Structures are given as structure tokens and as C-alpha cells.
Amino acid sequence: MGEAKRRKEALGEQYGKESYVAPWFPITKTQAQQFVKWTNRGAWIGIGVLVVCWVGVRFIGPALGLWQVN
Template sequence: MGESKRRKAALGEDYGKEQTILPWLPITKTQAQKFVTWTTRGAWIGIGAMIALWFTVRFIGPALGWWEVY
């Protein structure tokens, strides 16, 4: 009997299913990787938006006469 057949016999119904991160948490490793990808992308979008807002408030606003300090 080959290793694959032994593994299939040992795992039973779970053979071919993707592993979860923790036994009590129903999240697969692929789902976790997608979550990390999306949150990283969201963080970079947030950083870009923060830089754009800072640039607007710091340079463009005073050039247009907004937020004058007396």
C-alpha cells in the first residue's frame, strides 16, 4: 500500500480537505492568507489617503488662504 492510500485511510472523510489554522477555528489557511492580503492592501490605501490629506492641509490649504493663522 502506498503512502497516499495509507494517508487516505488514516484521514477518512477529511482526506483532500484543506487544513484549518486551529482545530476549534473554522478558518482555512487559504482564507487566512486572503485576509492578510486584503488587510495589507487596505492599510496601504489608508496610508496613501493619510498622506494626501496631510499634503492638502499642509500645502494646498494655506496656498488657497484657508486656515490662516493670525
């Protein structure tokens, strides 16, 4: 008997189903990984937008005569 058959007999109806992050939290491990992936990507996009805005205010604005400081 192979390992897959033993595992199938041991798990019964739960065989082949994804496990949850926690029994009381209805999010699967794959969904949790996708959430981390998308939030990580969003954070990097936010950092990029922040850098572009900073460059605009710090260098481009004064070069064009905008946002003058007295």
C-alpha cells in the first residue's frame, strides 16, 4: 500500500481538501499566501509613488519656481 492510500484512509473526507490557517479562521493557506503577495506588491507600489512625489516636490518643483520657500 502506498503512502497516498494510507493518508487517504487516515484523513477520510478531509483528504485532498486544503487546510485552514487556523481552525477558527476560515482562510486557507493558499488564500493567505495570495494576500501576502498582493499586499507586498501594493506596499512596493506605494513606496514608488512616494519616491516619485518626493522627487517632484524636492527637485522638479523648485526648478520650475513652484512651492517657493521664503
